[in-house]
Amino acid sequence: MKTLKLYHVPLSGHSHRAQLMLSLLGLEPEIHLIDLANGGQKSAEFLALNAFGQVPVLDDNGTIIADSTAILVYLAKTYDASGKWLPTDALTAAQVQRWLSVASGQINNGPARARLITVFGAAFDPADTIDRAHAVLQVIESHLQGREFLAADHATIADVSAYSYIAHAPEGNVSLEHYPNVRAWLARIESLKGFVPMPRSLAGLVG
Template sequence: MNAIKLYHFPLSGHSHRAQLMLSLLGIEPQIEFVDLAKGANKTPEYRAINVFGQVPVIDDNGTVVADSTAILVYLATKYDTTGKWLPTDANGAAQVQRWLAVAAGQINNGPARARLITVFGAGFDPKDTIDRAHAVLQVIEQHLEGREFLAADHATIADVAGYSYIAHAPEGNVSLEAYPNVRAWLARVEGLKGFVPMPRTRAGLVV
């Protein structure tokens, strides 16, 4: 069996989700670097892999999966031997799906977008974006009171989906100082066997 190919850009939080999940599962992929800065994602060749021109994409010996949360579901379904990363009972699966939706919605429109402004020069309104980031962080802070992980009493793909952009929120001028439960949760994710970090930039509050 050939290695899973991961079409990857190191500073993409979406891409980091896939890289992190692969590592947590003990899978070492073949990295295919996609240079977003040079528009490598906009070429006809790459659009043939992902019509939306986004990272990440995985190619699992001919099975091509795009979209970071779809990749998390695929990897957990196919390669998780513990059954914990993606619960199969109705309530467990629903709780994970809820937080995957938050990752694609409020986290994407808050912490992720704030980082796009400072790291990549995206033209979003900084104040509105930072306000959105704090709104979702306040919800997560309250949700994590008395809990160790987002969707279950153990780590799931919900935590992988939420981690990258929240951990790097300060790069978008979003302080995590007021969120001790969130910071403790980030530390728990970072303590998981197989954890790999996403490279940090010197943008925002990190400078």
């Protein structure tokens, strides 16, 4: 019997991307929690799975996939018979890739980093990071005008990649008050069958 294992940190938005995608596909992996506070990501056992020492890692019956967006691609290609999560037509596939890059770039350097400061005590410049977060949110707000999802007329892995850190941006002192299109998009993701939330921390504007 095939066994899916997810090496996971509940408060990590990167980990949540993988957990959310698994749930949206109706998959129930074994969850292996990594204790970041005590250096679990630096253990020899974990580094054998991901030499960069980062979560999440997916083990699909011995096939190891590291990096959250890589896991989204793998899961869509392997377990989505409908093809909707990662469309194959050239234009939509390109749009999905664009937003995966935004998730790893501007979203990571904005909302994700802002939350790292407040939740994990990371030593980034708060003002600069919050400015970066609002810059990408303004672009997404405009992009979602007249659209329900980021890359297609239905949810794709682009939306999954962007969701976690934007939904939790207020924990990094990044308000979503002035982004009604973004908030409506978040609600659409949260209404999908199989949606699972990431735990909220009482940090930033939330606490």
